Amino acid sequence: MKxxxxxxxxxxxxxxxxxxxxxxxxxxTTMREKALMALxxxxxxxxxxxxxxxxxxxxxxxxxxxxxxxxxxPTEAPSDARTGGELTVIAASDVDYIxxxxxxxxxxxxxxxxTLSQLEGYAPADVEHATPQLATEPPTVSDxxxxxxxxxxxxxxxxxxxxxxxxSDDVKYAIERSLLPGVPNGYVQTYLAxxxxxxxxxxxxxxxxxxxxxxxxxxTTPDDTTLEIKLENTTSIGVIGALTLPVSAPxxxxxxxxxxxxxxxxxxxxxxxxxxxxIQNACVDDSGEVVDPKCDGELTGYTPNKExxxxxxxxxxxxxxxxxxxxFRPAYLDQIxxxxxxxxxxxxxxxxxxxxxxxxxxxxxxxxAIKQAATSGEEGQLTLTPSGGNRYVALNTSxxxxxxxxxxxxxxxxxNRTDLRNTRxxxxxxxxxSHYLPPEFPGFEQxxxxxxxxxxxxxxxxxxxxxxxxxxxxxxxxxxxxxxxECEITMVGDDSPPGSDTAAVVKxxxxxxxxxxxFQKVTHDIMYTKFCSTPxxxxxxxxxxxxxxxxxxxxSMLDPTFNGQNVIPENNSNWPQLxxxxxxxxxxxxxxxDDPEERARAWGDVDRMITEVAPAIPYIWDDQANIxxxxxxxxxxxxxxxxxxAFTSLKP
Amino acid sequence: MARYIVRRLIWALLMLIAVSGVVFxxxxxxPSADPAQLRAGRQANEDQIEAIRESxxxxxSVLEQFWIYLxxxxxxxxxxxxxxxxxxxxxxxxxxxxxxxDVIVSDLPxxxxxxxxxxxxxxxxxxxxxxxxxxxxxxLLDRSTMITxxxxxxxxxxxxxLVALYLFAQDVGVIPVFPGIGSYATADTFxxxxxxxxxxxxxxxxxxxxxxxxxLRSQMIDVMQEDYIRTARxxxxxxxxxxxxxxxRSAITPIVTLLGLDVAVLLAGNAxxxxxxFNIPGIGAETFNAIKRSDLPMIQGITLFGAFFIVTLNxxxxxxxxxxxxxxxxx
Numbered sequence: 001m002k003x004x005x006x007x008x009x010x011x012x013x014x015x016x017x018x019x020x021x022x023x024x025x026x027x028x029t030t031m032r033e034k035a036l037m038a039l040x041x042x043x044x045x046x047x048x049x050x051x052x053x054x055x056x057x058x059x060x061x062x063x064x065x066x067x068x069x070x071x072x073x074p075t076e077a078p079s080d081a082r083t084g085g086e087l088t089v090i091a092a093s094d095v096d097y098i099x100x101x102x103x104x105x106x107x108x109x110x111x112x113x114x115t116l117s118q119l120e121g122y123a124p125a126d127v128e129h130a131t132p133q134l135a136t137e138p139p140t141v142s143d144x145x146x147x148x149x150x151x152x153x154x155x156x157x158x159x160x161x162x163x164x165x166x167x168s169d170d171v172k173y174a175i176e177r178s179l180l181p182g183v184p185n186g187y188v189q190t191y192l193a194x195x196x197x198x199x200x201x202x203x204x205x206x207x208x209x210x211x212x213x214x215x216x217x218x219x220t221t222p223d224d225t226t227l228e229i230k231l232e233n234t235t236s237i238g239v240i241g242a243l244t245l246p247v248s249a250p251x252x253x254x255x256x257x258x259x260x261x262x263x264x265x266x267x268x269x270x271x272x273x274x275x276x277x278x279i280q281n282a283c284v285d286d287s288g289e290v291v292d293p294k295c296d297g298e299l300t301g302y303t304p305n306k307e308x309x310x311x312x313x314x315x316x317x318x319x320x321x322x323x324x325x326x327x328f329r330p331a332y333l334d335q336i337x338x339x340x341x342x343x344x345x346x347x348x349x350x351x352x353x354x355x356x357x358x359x360x361x362x363x364x365x366x367x368x369a370i371k372q373a374a375t376s377g378e379e380g381q382l383t384l385t386p387s388g389g390n391r392y393v394a395l396n397t398s399x400x401x402x403x404x405x406x407x408x409x410x411x412x413x414x415x416n417r418t419d420l421r422n423t424r425x426x427x428x429x430x431x432x433x434s435h436y437l438p439p440e441f442p443g444f445e446q447x448x449x450x451x452x453x454x455x456x457x458x459x460x461x462x463x464x465x466x467x468x469x470x471x472x473x474x475x476x477x478x479x480x481x482x483x484x485x486e487c488e489i490t491m492v493g494d495d496s497p498p499g500s501d502t503a504a505v506v507k508x509x510x511x512x513x514x515x516x517x518x519f520q521k522v523t524h525d526i527m528y529t530k531f532c533s534t535p536x537x538x539x540x541x542x543x544x545x546x547x548x549x550x551x552x553x554x555x556s557m558l559d560p561t562f563n564g565q566n567v568i569p570e571n572n573s574n575w576p577q578l579x580x581x582x583x584x585x586x587x588x589x590x591x592x593x594d595d596p597e598e599r600a601r602a603w604g605d606v607d608r609m610i611t612e613v614a615p616a617i618p619y620i621w622d623d624q625a626n627i628x629x630x631x632x633x634x635x636x637x638x639x640x641x642x643x644x645x646a647f648t649s650l651k652p
Numbered sequence: 653m654a655r656y657i658v659r660r661l662i663w664a665l666l667m668l669i670a671v672s673g674v675v676f677x678x679x680x681x682x683p684s685a686d687p688a689q690l691r692a693g694r695q696a697n698e699d700q701i702e703a704i705r706e707s708x709x710x711x712x713s714v715l716e717q718f719w720i721y722l723x724x725x726x727x728x729x730x731x732x733x734x735x736x737x738x739x740x741x742x743x744x745x746x747x748x749x750x751x752x753x754d755v756i757v758s759d760l761p762x763x764x765x766x767x768x769x770x771x772x773x774x775x776x777x778x779x780x781x782x783x784x785x786x787x788x789x790x791x792l793l794d795r796s797t798m799i800t801x802x803x804x805x806x807x808x809x810x811x812x813x814l815v816a817l818y819l820f821a822q823d824v825g826v827i828p829v830f831p832g833i834g835s836y837a838t839a840d841t842f843x844x845x846x847x848x849x850x851x852x853x854x855x856x857x858x859x860x861x862x863x864x865x866x867x868l869r870s871q872m873i874d875v876m877q878e879d880y881i882r883t884a885r886x887x888x889x890x891x892x893x894x895x896x897x898x899x900x901r902s903a904i905t906p907i908v909t910l911l912g913l914d915v916a917v918l919l920a921g922n923a924x925x926x927x928x929x930f931n932i933p934g935i936g937a938e939t940f941n942a943i944k945r946s947d948l949p950m951i952q953g954i955t956l957f958g959a960f961f962i963v964t965l966n967x968x969x970x971x972x973x974x975x976x977x978x979x980x981x982x983x
Contacts, residue, residue, distance in 0.1 A: 022901045089833075093941070093944075094692075094747075094748065094941075098748075102693075105695045141740060181668065181700070181703035181704060181706070181707050182707060184691050184692055184700065184704055185691065185693070186692060186693020186696050187695050189695075189696070189700065190695040202699070206699060209703065209706075209707060262705060263707045263895040264749050266749065269749075276668045294669065303757070303758070303933075303937065304745070304747070304748035305752050305933075305941050306749070306933045308836065329917065339834055339837060339838070340838075341928075341933060341937055341941075342833060342834060342931050343929075343931070343937075343940065344814070344833075344928070344929060347814065347817055347818075347824050347833055347929075348762060349835065351823045351824050351832065351833055352860070353836075354824060355823055404820050441714050455767065484809070500811075518691060522709075523685065524683030525690060525944075525945070525946060526685045526946075528683065528685070528689075529685045529686035529689040529690060530684075530686065533689065560695055568697065568698060569698065570686070570689060570701060571689050571692060571696055571697075571698075571701055573695070580916075
């Protein structure tokens with residue numbers, strides 16, 4: 001899934017009013033600013049006990065385990081789950097793309113998992129392995145590892161107005177259309193790079209963006225229910241992983257091609273569903289009854305930035321609570337409304353906790369709401385789920401002073417990672433990170449588990465100034481502190497909390513080591529696109545970066561972020577610009593391993609190698625705090641760390 | 653008068669072009685997020701980003717983009733890379749690909765209801781308050797009223813909005829009286845939409861009513877010192893007539909100017925904080941989203957729309973001014 005800019009769990013974009021309460025401008029203070037500063041101070045006074053309630057321990061203690069047990073994510077619907085009713089999802093922002101071919105965001109997946117049927121999907125308890133959905137069984141891989149074969153169900157039907165049976169050609173088309181510039185897919189070209197004929201197809205699509213989806217010669221459909229994918233120079237793991245995402249949900253070519261002939265494609269606004277729910281169009285009424293089978297298909301249930309309205313898909317084949325044979329999603333609810341625009345997440349969370357039939361959507365539950373849910377909420381109103389992501393402070397290894405590994409080790413050793421974690425809200429928001437692969441992830445234990453690898457500069461999560469001074473001396477700074485012009489560094493970070501709070505703590509910690517930090521505050525998107533992700537303009541320190549898995553494989557966590565070959569002039573995700581030949585080699589080797597256990601071990605080793613050269617300060621593995629009204633029997637999808645709308649019901 | 657109006661309209665057109673230019677310059681000169689990278693997703697390569705840049709027309713020079721934009725807004729000429737034609741073509745959102753004009757049109761009713769409801773409240777409160785305070789100058793009533801207005805002027809709108817929500821909203825308030833956050837979106841009748849606006853109206857009206865009351869009071873006190881008012885009183889005109897016919901008519905003229913500008917500015921999206929706090933799907937909330945996502949066509953469209961409102965209402969105010977104040981004449 002996408003980087004911090006769009007993930008609710010990793011986003012700072014959901015504290016909109018906080019930019020107006022930012023008291024940090026250095027020169028001059030107006031009356032208005034004074035008022036805002038007073039308000040901010042007041043807010044901090046209120047927040048202090050909340051943060052205390054959320055804990056401020058070392059993050060690896062048993063307190064964290066107890067909290068996890070108490071707020072464990074429910075992954076099964078109750079046996080007496082009620083059918084019917086309407087659920088409202090309260091969201092701050094819109095989906096990234098309504099087009100499933102481009103969807104690449106945790107919140108969007110929450111919706112696509114209810115409206116689409118991918119080759120494989122994720123049942124609520126799935127963490128490591130996907131469950132066949134449109135496919136009848138997991139894909140088979142040929143002995144030479146170069147051919148992946150899927151067999152799909154022959155009785156899955158599209159919602160109106162298409163209303164025909166899905167074939168394997170539709171899956172092929174869905175993948176091919178994702179290469180069109182008008183369907184800006186963010187991951188297919190990465191993970192399917194080794195599929196035969198994809199390079200030619202990419203060229204074709206770019207040469208003629210409105211000429212229809214290009215043919216990928218390596219994807220064939222011997223019959224209506226079989227899909228074969230031929231590979232060159234890659235393993236099947238990345239391809240199979242990518243096809244657990246919405247790009248593998250079928251798209252009917254004869255219907256979609258008119259919309260795909262536009263750039264950007266407008267198929268998203270006319271999409272048809274294959275899951276238990278559909279985004280309402282004029283063909284169906286609120287109850288999902290067909291009222292006009294030949295409607296033009298334009299979505300009436302989607303207004304950008306305002307609302308998405310899901311109704312039952314009349315062609316799904318099951319009833320509420322009784323899925324058809326091919327599907328595992330019970331789909332208890334009758335309607336689901338995603339109401340967007342709740343910019344103030346504190347009041348939005350309170351609305352969810354005090355209200356009826358509501359769950360949170362894309363925003364991180366703020367500390368005050370966590371406290372309310374934990375202290376006065378009913379059991380189950382708050383759940384905590386490992387997000388499968390990390391956050392770290394990137395140190396630019398491409399230029400002084402952080403091109404010196406000893407300086408980096410000094411900075412990491414000096415860092416109080418517990419303090420950094422606490423800027424996100426304390427212990428309930430996740431454990432203090434000691435490396436990069438997150439908990440419950442293949443390779444996590446091999447990389448050192450919760451304690452982390454046995455490295456002196458990572459040993460103390462509260463920081464070790466003496467050790468830091470030693471490393472500075474090794475780097476040639478005899479006083480143990482940074483001295484000279486190269487110690488005047490620039491840091492570009494968020495202009496609003498909690499990111500700006502984290503950055504402020506980083507600045508303090510760097511200054512303790514003698515650095516003179518010029519902290520530039522910008523919005524989260526600007527921070528990425530203009531600075532940290534543009535190497536030519538990258539500062540020495542990026543304090544607010546992080547990564548969320550695409551799927552449970554080390555490649556999706558470590559290859560884009562630490563492989564030197566992936567340092568690109570723009571949209572760069574290797575923020576430390578780490579280019580260590582040994583690490584690059586180890587990443588390339590791990591990418592080609594087929595055996596899951598061996599692969600996990602290899603990625604664990606890569607993680608350890610990265611941590612050893614200290615390109616960043618990892619400080620939290622986020623837990624996603626989700627909340628629901630007392631009358632909702634919510635089910636969490638652990639893969640997506642969010643509510644699974646196709647399993648959630650209202651309490652009887 | 654006709655020549656004056658024509659001249660003003662020509663100036664208005666030039667001003668709208670200048671405003672568009674300023675927005676373009678601001679967007680490109682000051683750091684803003686790269687829309688192509690935002691659309692591309694985190695793993696997109698350079699070719700993909702370039703293709704998106706091309707599809708959004710961002711590969712062209714700033715001047716060329718500006719020219720295409722002006723063509724779309726002001727002329728019926730063909731536009732490269734799109735089937736759409738002007739005039740009044742404001743482009744498509746970088747984020748949602750929605751037609752900017754359609755979005756503004758669909759957002760306008762919510763903003764209009766918010767603004768006009770608030771205007772009625774603030775005028776209904778401000779005018780009597782200003783008059784009474786001016787007449788009972790330095791009385792206890794005057795002092796307490798002016799202190800109260802000072803409190804409302806000092807309170808930031810978003811803070812006032814949150815306090816109102818936590819006190820009186822049905823969803824999050826301790827005294828659940830009025831519909832709460834996001835209730836406008838779920839209201840399906842005009843009456844229920846009005847009900848959902850009660851708190852936003854009060855919040856938006858509070859500070860403005862306070863400013864207007866103080867301003868009117870000060871204007872009236874000035875006017876009451878004038879010789880012609882003394883003369884009117886000396887002639888034995890009843891005090892009600894002196895205040896209503898002579899003092900108020902003269903003192904309220906600047907208020908009309910202020911009102912015209914305030915309404916225009918609010919309709920143009922400046923109710924951003926009120927709309928954001930109460931989750932009202934209006935132009936202010938759209939502005940907030942557009943800025944957050946570096947959505948230039950949306951920012952540009954809303955700015956132009958706002959400038960149009962401000963220019964038009966300014967013109968209307970100037971015309972009304974002439975009727976209110978016989979001394980004002982336009983050549």
